Amino acid sequence: MSYLSLQNLRKDYGGKIFAVDDVSLAIEKGEFVTFLGPSGSGKTTTLMMIAGFEQPTSGHIALAGRAIDPVPPHKRNIGVVFQNYALFPHMSVARNVGFPLRMRGVPKAEIAARVARLLAIVELGAFADAEPRRLSGGQQQRVALARALVFEPDVLLLDEPLGALDKNLREQMQIEIRRIHRELGVTTIYVTHDQTEAMTMSDRIVVFNGGKVEQVDAPLALYRRPNTPFVAGFVGDNNVLDATHAGGGRIELPGVGPIAAALPSDCPTGPLKIALRPESIRLAAGSDAPAFTVQGIVNYGDSVVLVGALGTVPLKIRLPAVAASNLTVGQILRIEWSPDAVHVIGTAR
Amino acid sequence: MTPTKSTPHRPDRLALILLAPLLVFLVVFFLVPLGEVMWMSITEPSFGFGHYGKVLLDPHYRRVVLDTLGTSLMVTTVCVLLAYPLAYVTAQIGGTIGAVLLMLVAMSFWTSFLVRTYAWMIILGNRGPVSELLKATGWDPPPLMLFTRFSSTVALTHILLPIMVMALYAVMRKIDLNIMKAAASLGATPFSAFRNIYFPLSAPGIVSGSTIVFVLCIGFYVTPVLIGSPREQMISGMIGAQIEEFLAFGEASAMAMVLLVVTVAILAVYHRFFGLDKLWG
Ligand SMILES: Nc1ncnc2c1ncn2[C@@H]1O[C@H](COP(=O)(O)OP(=O)(O)OP(=O)(O)O)[C@@H](O)[C@H]1O
Ligand SMILES: [Mg+2]
Numbered sequence: 001m002s003y004l005s006l007q008n009l010r011k012d013y014g015g016k017i018f019a020v021d022d023v024s025l026a027i028e029k030g031e032f033v034t035f036l037g038p039s040g041s042g043k044t045t046t047l048m049m050i051a052g053f054e055q056p057t058s059g060h061i062a063l064a065g066r067a068i069d070p071v072p073p074h075k076r077n078i079g080v081v082f083q084n085y086a087l088f089p090h091m092s093v094a095r096n097v098g099f100p101l102r103m104r105g106v107p108k109a110e111i112a113a114r115v116a117r118l119l120a121i122v123e124l125g126a127f128a129d130a131e132p133r134r135l136s137g138g139q140q141q142r143v144a145l146a147r148a149l150v151f152e153p154d155v156l157l158l159d160e161p162l163g164a165l166d167k168n169l170r171e172q173m174q175i176e177i178r179r180i181h182r183e184l185g186v187t188t189i190y191v192t193h194d195q196t197e198a199m200t201m202s203d204r205i206v207v208f209n210g211g212k213v214e215q216v217d218a219p220l221a222l223y224r225r226p227n228t229p230f231v232a233g234f235v236g237d238n239n240v241l242d243a244t245h246a247g248g249g250r251i252e253l254p255g256v257g258p259i260a261a262a263l264p265s266d267c268p269t270g271p272l273k274i275a276l277r278p279e280s281i282r283l284a285a286g287s288d289a290p291a292f293t294v295q296g297i298v299n300y301g302d303s304v305v306l307v308g309a310l311g312t313v314p315l316k317i318r319l320p321a322v323a324a325s326n327l328t329v330g331q332i333l334r335i336e337w338s339p340d341a342v343h344v345i346g347t348a349r
Numbered sequence: 350m351t352p353t354k355s356t357p358h359r360p361d362r363l364a365l366i367l368l369a370p371l372l373v374f375l376v377v378f379f380l381v382p383l384g385e386v387m388w389m390s391i392t393e394p395s396f397g398f399g400h401y402g403k404v405l406l407d408p409h410y411r412r413v414v415l416d417t418l419g420t421s422l423m424v425t426t427v428c429v430l431l432a433y434p435l436a437y438v439t440a441q442i443g444g445t446i447g448a449v450l451l452m453l454v455a456m457s458f459w460t461s462f463l464v465r466t467y468a469w470m471i472i473l474g475n476r477g478p479v480s481e482l483l484k485a486t487g488w489d490p491p492p493l494m495l496f497t498r499f500s501s502t503v504a505l506t507h508i509l510l511p512i513m514v515m516a517l518y519a520v521m522r523k524i525d526l527n528i529m530k531a532a533a534s535l536g537a538t539p540f541s542a543f544r545n546i547y548f549p550l551s552a553p554g555i556v557s558g559s560t561i562v563f564v565l566c567i568g569f570y571v572t573p574v575l576i577g578s579p580r581e582q583m584i585s586g587m588i589g590a591q592i593e594e595f596l597a598f599g600e601a602s603a604m605a606m607v608l609l610v611v612t613v614a615i616l617a618v619y620h621r622f623f624g625l626d627k628l629w630g
Contacts (some may be wrong), residue, residue, distance in 0.1 A: 051530075051534055052533075053530055053533070072533075073530070073533040073534055074534070074535075074536050074537055074538055074539075076534075077536075078534060079534065079535075080530070082527045082530070084525065084527060086525060086527040086528045086530070086531035087528075087531075088532075099532075099535055099537075099545075100535035100536045103537045103538075103541060104536055144531075147531075147535065148534070148535070151535070151536065
């Protein structure tokens with residue numbers, strides 16, 4: 001059995017839909033798992049149920065083989081880092097970090113040593129006596145992290161811990177959090193709605209949508225083989241298209257005709273959805289390739305996104321900047337892609 | 350002179366013009382009478398600081414001062430004990446129920462304290478509900494409650510309680526709920542989270558609420574005079590009696606000055622440690 005397991009968790013706040021709807025997850029010891037999903041998809045609610053601040057309407061949570069449903073938050077031994085840090089404003093940095101140890105009756109000398117060690121890990125040794133509000137956002141976040149780790153929790157929960165930081169500091173802290181995770185090996189659940197953050201940090205990503213789990217996978221697998229149209233559209237940029245499989249490995253787009261696609265053997269026949277990454281589409285040399293009408297050009301500096309249509313099907317293409325010079329709106333381009341680039345949503349490849 | 354040079358002066362002049370009516374009002378109706386009181390305290394009926402000596406040293410006056418401070422301390426303490434749980438619950442639940450609770454507190458606050466004083470006269474009177482209740486339970490004859498220090502303490506507590514609730518609520522409302530969750534996740538039992546986190550963070554509300562209530566209490570006139578003990582007067586009542594009954598303007602003025610100094614001293618101490626701007630949350 002896995003280390004942390006959520007079984008059919010459901011939370012009903014009395015809204016139109018369940019805030020969390022039948023979520024089951026198995027998380028291994030030492031794993032770094034990210035909850036990714038749009039606003040209101042139930043990430044925080046799931047996290048709060050794991051921490052014990054919210055009672056599931058139904059379902060169970062087990063930690064290290066033990067049901068923790070009736071255990072109150074202060075006895076769960078789960079560290080939580082909140083988006084707004086939630087440091088105790090009337091205590092120094094060292095007293096903040098020492099708080100969980102004092103609550104556990106750890107001897108004074110040991111508290112001092114463990115606090116010093118954790119402050120060294122988050123590189124805040126020089127700020128032990130500072131008041132929290134005198135620290136910068138990134139520093140406060142690291143104090144919160146040290147405080148949530150010093151008592152060696154079984155699980156560490158982070159709810160959008162970098163949401164309030166600017167981009168450079170975010171990237172720095174992402175690296176920092178990964179390093180600390182490697183050093184201490186604590187099982188970590190990280191909540192974010194930033195898909196780049198999820199991709200770069202996680203061992204596995206859990207994609208939430210409308211209270212349900214859409215897919216659980218390693219970042220690259222999630223990127224390459226989205227299981228649902230939602231995941232295909234949410235993780236990275238994508239073209240999610242309606243298509244038909246007439247059988248025999250031939251895929252047709254309505255109004256366009258057959259397209260190049262290498263289908264997996266388990267591909268069902270009939271209507272299906274396919275995903276085609278904008279960056280996997282190239283300009284074609286020949287004149288018999290599909291025709292794409294440019295309707296809009298968005299320049300990103302290093303790359304250019306062309307918004308347009310393949311016949312009647314709306315399509316996005318991302319080209320390297322060098323390949324996209326002197327293109328104009330209204331132009332008709334010939335495009336191509338490798339047959340492998342087409343992913344049939346819901347299949348294994 | 351360029352426009353840019355003159356602009357920095359304009360806000361000052363404007364502020365002065367806007368403040369002028371208030372300043373005139375304060376000077377005419379506050380500072381001048383205050384000066385007069387001060388003047389009377391050393392000239393009435395003849396020049397000298399004798400009144401101050403008497404007010405500060407005479408055992409009778411000292412009694413009044415001590416009674417006043419004692420009653421005020423009692424009222425403040427009871428206010429804290431009653432207001433803290435109420436403000437806590439109100440700040441915790443919030444929403445509609447919280448708003449209703451706060452409305453009830455505010456309603457009692459907006460009711461004239463004269464009305465509330467008379468209400469207590471009826472409640473605590475010899476034939477009032479409390480007496481009857483005590484009689485019914487076998488306490489016959491019931492104890493005399495009206496015109497005692499007990500009745501003035503009860504009424505003053507009731508009158509000043511809303512102020513304490515508001516002062517506490519203003520501070521408690523700002524306490525981040527995530528901080529309490531963080532404390533729990535770090536292993537604090539609900540009680541130790543309250544003791545180590547919530548209480549220290551709400552303490553500024555206790556200090557400012559107590560300061561306001563105490564300062565209002567030592568100067569309170571109507572309630573102690575109407576339903577307090579005639580033998581254990583409070584300073585304001587004593588000042589009134591000196592003027593109305595004995596026409597002793599000098600002594601009354603000296604007492605008023607002492608009251609003023611004590612009040613200002615309390616506020617000055619508060620300002621020294623916390624800053625007066627924080628007094629109202
Ligand atoms: N205390 C609550 N009472 C009622 N409804 C709630 C409560 N907390 C959350 N919800 C609802 O539950 C749903 C899920 O909310 P949740 O906070 O878990 O989303 P989230 O994925 O964390 O979103 P975000 O990225 O915006 O933080 C939302 O529709 C929200 O409105
Ligand atoms: Mg959230």
